[in-house]
Amino acid sequence: MSAALAFEDVACVRGGRLLFEEVGFALGPGDALLVRGPNGVGKSSLIRIAAGLLPPAAGTVRVDGGRALLAEGIALDSELSLGEALRFWAGLEGRGHYLVDAENRVGLRSLSRVPVRLLSTGQRRRAGLARVIASGAPVWLLDEPANGLDSGAISMLEDIVARHRAEGGIAVVATHQPISLPGAQELTL
Numbered sequence: 001m002s003a004a005l006a007f008e009d010v011a012c013v014r015g016g017r018l019l020f021e022e023v024g025f026a027l028g029p030g031d032a033l034l035v036r037g038p039n040g041v042g043k044s045s046l047i048r049i050a051a052g053l054l055p056p057a058a059g060t061v062r063v064d065g066g067r068a069l070l071a072e073g074i075a076l077d078s079e080l081s082l083g084e085a086l087r088f089w090a091g092l093e094g095r096g097h098y099l100v101d102a103e104n105r106v107g108l109r110s111l112s113r114v115p116v117r118l119l120s121t122g123q124r125r126r127a128g129l130a131r132v133i134a135s136g137a138p139v140w141l142l143d144e145p146a147n148g149l150d151s152g153a154i155s156m157l158e159d160i161v162a163r164h165r166a167e168g169g170i171a172v173v174a175t176h177q178p179i180s181l182p183g184a185q186e187l188t189l
């Protein structure tokens with residue numbers, strides 16, 4: 001996987017308020033960044049800037065490779081079965097064969113026919129992660145990915161991110177919860 005994500009002197013303003021400035025990091029294949037800081041400091045905003053959904057107020061963002069975002073919403077059609085909803089995303093990237101693998105890796109294969117709206121909170125979070133896996137994108141942007149996950153599922157999340165990095169992917173993780181990301185760069189806002 002060829003992948004890169006870099007911020008150079010990035011500033012973020014929301015609602016007329018400066019949240020952060022002069023933020024810089026450079027990530028290449030296999031790298032991860034752990035973003036920490038108190039509520040409201042701008043972690044989600046940084047993730048949105050990295051995703052290209054929010055323009056930086058200053059500075060430059062460089063991205064090489066597709067991006068997959070896991071934010072508060074899981075971006076899956078709630079009326080479709082989990083399998084159908086995931087197929088939409090996997091299909092978009094022409095990677096339908098990743099679908100079953102993604103369901104297996106998040107432990108939801110047995111729920112493939114269940115409508116997304118009936119999934120529990122933790123299962124919805126896992127489904128969002130399956131979408132990220134199925135997208136095949138090298139640059140993962142995960143905003144509070146452990147929300148709603150039990151301890152076993154957090155281990156699963158750690159394994160999934162570790163495998164993604166071992167395959168040359170990049171992960172940016174904003175979280176309040178302790179998540180093991182060996183060798184990750186850390187950024188406290």
Ligand SMILES: Nc1ncnc2c1ncn2[C@@H]1O[C@H](COP(=O)(O)OP(=O)(O)OP(=O)(O)O)[C@@H](O)[C@H]1O
Binds near residue numbers: 019039041043
């Ligand atoms: N669309 C918006 N317009 C104006 N201000 C916003 C908007 N979205 C977020 N903000 C403000 O930006 C600030 C940072 O929000 P953000 O969600 O990035 O913080 P966070 O560090 O992720 O917080 P938390 O830990 O609570 O999730 C907050 O004060 C929030 O009110």
